[in-house]
Amino acid sequence: MPATAAPDALVYDPADPAVMANPYPVLARLRENDPVHWAPALKSWIVTRHADVRDLLLGDSLSVNRLMGFYRSLPPREADLLRDIIRYLNLWIAFRDPPDHTRLRRIMRHAFTPVAVDALRPGIEGIVAGLLDRLAGRRGTVDLVRDFALLVPAFVIMDMLGIPRDRVDEVKTWSDDLATFIGGARNAADKYERAARGCREMAGFFKGMIAERRANPRPGFLMDLINARDEGDQLSDDELVATCILVLFAGHETTTNLIANAVLTLLRHPDELARLRADPGLTDGMIEEVLRYDGPTNALVRVVAKDHDLHGRQLREGDRVFVMVTAANRDPRAFDDPDRFDIGRNPNRHLTFGQGIHICLGARLAREEGRIAVPALLHRFPRLALAGEPVWLDAMVPRGLVRLPVTLGEE
Numbered sequence: 328m329p330a331t332a333a334p335d336a337l338v339y340d341p342a343d344p345a346v347m348a349n350p351y352p353v354l355a356r357l358r359e360n361d362p363v364h365w366a367p368a369l370k371s372w373i374v375t376r377h378a379d380v381r382d383l384l385l386g387d388s389l390s391v392n393r394l395m396g397f398y399r400s401l402p403p404r405e406a407d408l409l410r411d412i413i414r415y416l417n418l419w420i421a422f423r424d425p426p427d428h429t430r431l432r433r434i435m436r437h438a439f440t441p442v443a444v445d446a447l448r449p450g451i452e453g454i455v456a457g458l459l460d461r462l463a464g465r466r467g468t469v470d471l472v473r474d475f476a477l478l479v480p481a482f483v484i485m486d487m488l489g490i491p492r493d494r495v496d497e498v499k500t501w502s503d504d505l506a507t508f509i510g511g512a513r514n515a516a517d518k519y520e521r522a523a524r525g526c527r528e529m530a531g532f533f534k535g536m537i538a539e540r541r542a543n544p545r546p547g548f549l550m551d552l553i554n555a556r557d558e559g560d561q562l563s564d565d566e567l568v569a570t571c572i573l574v575l576f577a578g579h580e581t582t583t584n585l586i587a588n589a590v591l592t593l594l595r596h597p598d599e600l601a602r603l604r605a606d607p608g609l610t611d612g613m614i615e616e617v618l619r620y621d622g623p624t625n626a627l628v629r630v631v632a633k634d635h636d637l638h639g640r641q642l643r644e645g646d647r648v649f650v651m652v653t654a655a656n657r658d659p660r661a662f663d664d665p666d667r668f669d670i671g672r673n674p675n676r677h678l679t680f681g682q683g684i685h686i687c688l689g690a691r692l693a694r695e696e697g698r699i700a701v702p703a704l705l706h707r708f709p710r711l712a713l714a715g716e717p718v719w720l721d722a723m724v725p726r727g728l729v730r731l732p733v734t735l736g737e738e
């Protein structure tokens with residue numbers, strides 16, 4: 328608890344539907360008036376300026392290892408329920424500080440090389456083309472999240488991990504169950520039960536997959552992960568299972584949100600959409616600008632590792648901190664005219680893939696999926712249009728849509 332928290336009239340309530348739909352006005356007020364804000368309802372610090380977010384992610388005053396503190400604070404019934412999930416999550420690179428993080432990252436980078444990602448390109452193109460074929464001819468309103476944005480990264484990651492495509496509904500359920508827990512949904516009552524079930528099912532599945540792949544080696548990401556070595560060191564069996572769960576999870580919802588947020592933002596900015604259609608060379612800039620303007624990362628979560636002051640506020644060891652990427656990405660100190668969506672923006676130093684030692688390992692893949700999927704959709708359906716209000720995800724960490732109603736314009 329902060330000793331110096333000022334009584335603030337400012338209230339940041341991420342579960343308020345108006346804030347979910349448009350968090351930027353309240354985040355702008357925080358950024359200007361109280362850049363290190365104590366949110367009593369969240370029992371957390373909310374950091375909103377670009378330089379602070381960047382410096383905190385680059386420095387070592389915050390830790391990602393927030394699981395054990397949380398676990399120890401649980402009542403026995405919940406602790407029992409979450410024992411398995413905590414065991415695996417605790418092995419996630421995303422929740423480890425150095426030196427464990429350094430070791431895991433050194434091993435894992437061997438499976439995330441540019442060559443490995445580039446090899447996935449034809450597969451991504453095939454997945455996108457197949458999904459667009461399935462959409463073609465659909466009349467009336469289509470939910471672009473369910474029928475497109477969700478399936479592109481799901482199939483890509485399932486191909487990478489060797490999961491048969493007909494299991495996509497299971498994968499989605501596992502992933503949603505885990506996301507409800509990790510993403511910090513505030514309105515979900517049964518989130519612990521669901522997370523525990525999702526984790527148990529995924530762990531069982533991946534144990535089987537890894538054993539099968541070892542017995543019948545085949546080139547690809549899963550084999551690369553099994554074989555990844557750094558100076559003779561490799562992932563243990565539990566670490567392999569944990570990493571498969573992480574990759575399935577990390578590479579899936581985030582990229583869905585990139586694709587859906589991109590389509591929504593472009594449809595709401597017809598001039599920029601026309602600019603993109605006229606000059607496909609702007610595709611890379613468009614993806615970067617979507618990542619900045621309304622990207623898939625709302626916040627990153629940390630705990631204070633050592634006491635320190637920031638803008639006169641005293642952050643104490645163990646305090647929780649939400650590092651607000653959405654707010655940093657609209658900071659006028661870092662971007663000209665930050666509330667303008669400009670697909671030609673350059674430079675564009677958004678923080679959507681994080682910063683520092685935990686910077687996203689899958690950024691190259693995510694960008695590639697966005698670059699292929701969004702233009703292909705726009706090209707196939709030149710009269711694509713919004714068909715109602717989108718529904719936003721109730722979550723603190725990711726930022727994305729659960730529903731994006733559109734018409735394809737084919738009738």
Ligand code: HEM
Nearest residue numbers: 420421577578581582585623679680681685687688689693
């Ligand atoms: C647009 C899509 C994506 C976004 C916005 C995104 C964002 C992020 C962010 C912000 C982090 C840092 C988290 C932190 O510092 O706490 C991260 C880490 C990570 N991401 Fe992504 N990600 C995306 C796609 C992917 C994909 C496709 C994969 C894998 C196939 C992936 C794998 C990872 C992994 C393994 C880490 C942990 C790295 C570490 O802790 O050292 N991500 N991602």
